[in-house]
Amino acid sequence: MKIIVDADACPKSVLQICRKLAGNHALKVWTVASFNHNIQSDHHVIVGNASQEADMRLMNLAQTGDIAVTQDWGLAAMLLGKGVRCLNPLGREFSNQTIEFLLEEREIKAKYRRSGGRTKGPHKRKTEDDRQFEVLLQRMLDEV
Template sequence: MALPSVYVDADACPVKDEVIKVAERHGLPVIFVANGGLRPSRDPMIRHVVVSKGADAADDWIVENAQANDIVITADIPLASRTVALGAHVLGPTGRPFTPESIGMAVAMRDLKQHLRETGESKGFNASFSREDRSRFLGALDQAVRRAVRAAST
């Protein structure tokens, strides 16, 4: 039985500590992927991958390495779409799950918001990350890990 891995799109990810906490509790490896600025860990279950500065280099690395039933943490909708297509369990840092049923609407909303920003109709402000977001993420990640571990054992 191969346990799932947790892949984190680590550039500007506000829930790195929470990911480590949940993954440690379940004995899962964590792979942080970023363009730089990662603090190394001595924990053998935590791996840091620094990719080139290319626009989608971290996303591409995650898509090339993640497998079905792995867990992916990202706020990037196109990356979420690509990893949902792989069969991964995908969560945003606020605990929002991206599923085969919800990813189409998420992509459409992202494209609409981008269009509104480009035309000046929207300033593109994002709500600040709250304590409630962090709490919701912890619960959602724990549920996703339990689903992934259960699926790996069948």
């Protein structure tokens, strides 16, 4: 079992939490990011900046029972299909029960933006987000 982080858009505080909790459980943390990012990690995979390149590499690294950290709902859907538990940096777990709704919502919002509409971006990160992420990751690791 390992923790795999989609590090292209992952906050540094989340990476630190992953490393700390993985160390407590003798697990490795793998990070995957394009060469445009400067990520310090013992197990870091650098990919090009082509569309979906990091996602494909993440999929190839992932195995059943792993934990993945990503903000990408599409990637989370594919990882769930492989038996990987997924959570986002805000401390919310993706599940087979909710992923279809999230993907439908993503498509509706994308269609709206293509037609000239505007949607809200993510809210500013708070310390509470880090705490919530740490609690969920710790719970996932304790369940193993």
